[in-house]
Amino acid sequence: MGLQHATVVDTHRLPWESGLDYLRTLAPAFRDNLGPADQVEANFAKYRQKNLYLDPNSTRRLDWVQLEPGYSDLTHCCHDSVEEGFLLGGEVALDGEAHLQAADYFWRPPGWIHHARTEQGVELLLGFEGKSNESGPVSRHVCEAQQAGRNHLISHTDESSLGTRGRLCKVSSSGLVWQPGHAYARSEGPLAGFDLPNLSVRPLSRNPHTGQQTVLLRLSPGYRQHSHGAHSVWWQMVVLSGSLEWGDEVMGPGVFVHRPAHTTEPPMASASGAVIYAKLDGWMDFVPQASPLT
């Protein structure tokens, strides 16, 4: 039995969209503020992406992005939305923030002024929260270069400029300990049936009031949930390495899944182990459910 409610996208089967195609998917408030019009086209030829998720109502989106060597934003800018990224490879210099390499992560609350430039090229998962309790719509405001590292919307001395999860310019995930599943579960739950002994977690960012979070999940070889189950909140996940067996699907690196809240799916298993980049819209829980087939 396959997954009943979740949307599964194998990014390897998606064609790359050129940056010019991407421009057409952007909200006008973003598209029309990218910089000098005659340079936008040449620069966006170095930009390509695969869209994994786009909600037209909230403007929330998640894209798999490649920037060729030499790509540079045409202007400094900021957004009304949170912007979030996880580097899959390469490097990028974010002016006013940090220099990021593979496995580095950032969460930028609304308003912080930045500029991206890559010498070697970069590949990343790039997300915008859109209109949510985390942030405003996906927009783009052109800003002065000398304002890099300051906040355009809120005084940077005002604590609210840190947003819901803090201003995380660079989280080097490879330097974080893997939290054992049982220890991690003390702040979440209930997680009965989630195979906690074979789970470990690297939290990347979290809203401490709502539990909304972005994490790396490592499933040890032999991971197996005990039954069908559901989560109280929506999940988005991308397999980074290894593979999963889920329903009658085998999911390897590059597979994206969006699972709505309160939807029952078959147990997830991983015979060989896997690492997953996951976004959750609240505390992580798992409510076992009887199989629809029994």
Ligand SMILES: [Fe+2]
């Ligand atoms: Fe940005």
